[in-house]
Amino acid sequence: MRIENIEKTRLTADVFEEKNFGSSFSDHMLVCEFKENEWQEPVIKPYGQINFTPAMHALHYGQACFEGMKAFKGENGDVFLFRPEKNFERINKSAERLAMPAIPKEIFLDGLKALIDLDRAWVPSKYGMSLYIRPVIFSTEEIISARGSNSFMFVILTSIAPDYYNKPLRVKVADHYSRAANGGVGYAKAAGNYGASFYPTGLAKEEGFDQVIWTDAATHSYFEEAGTMNIFVRIEDKLLTAPISDRILNGVTRDSLILLAEKNGMTVEQRPIEVSEVYEANQNGSLKEVFGCGTAVVLNNFSAIGYTDKVMELPEITEESWGPQLKKQMNEIQYGIADDPFGWRVLVERK
Structure with a gap:
């Protein structure tokens, strides 16, 4: 791996006051090309x-x-990654579905650690902030023939990550537009999945909502995801989440929250969640909370759900709510504040 250092850092104190997600980029990036049927030497x-x-x-x-990851800085200045092996596995699963070459482990993981070590000064020390990491693979062949490309590029770039959402969200259940269908690429982090979501999300925002709850494409009867997040519903003392399928992303945060919840003695069910079931639970008082989760946001509770021509106002979040409890526990593992019984935290060693 070749490293080319920047002549003068662009890091200034005001970078850590950034309020916009994904707009302040650090000094370095990793670039690796795929050509002549093999990955070349990566360059930072x-x-x-x-x-x-x-x-x-x-x-x-x-x-x-692409993938979404974060680096966190602990109280003593140590920098940690969170379950990077899961992102390595998932980007290659996405690449396979999109007919792209797999990234070797030494390029993805070793390159990632070297990049974060080089730019460790960019990792915010403030609790709640982090350095967002975006690995991405894209086809680069200069051709407009409708076939798979023969050349690709793998890049890892990083950006300051403030709190993604700082308030409970109002979301609307999709009853016409769909995010993914059976046999499609919903389980992959394909760029097109996100591009196709912007228009219906914009329509929801015009109605006063922040995001869309995506439902199954066939009947629009079941919760699947929420915006760019996996979704959880708590009815009484059961935490429900839609099962992984070829329509639903296998979120690293989702998996981590399930394991954390079970460690806390909470009952978790991975099963289809009917929209009508959630509406009825809200009507009879058994619906306790609904929240989304993902790398960028970690976890965010919802305050209201638009459903047909109705708006379900959700219970107020309290100290007894499960969502904030789980988010706090996960954050404390990520920042090195609490013990890590799962072995999720990976120290970025200084070279």
């Missing part, structure tokens, strides 16, 4: 522009996928 170089032509394959056929 100063963050900046990469030259492509308008004929770049990814622009026309969407052969692109």
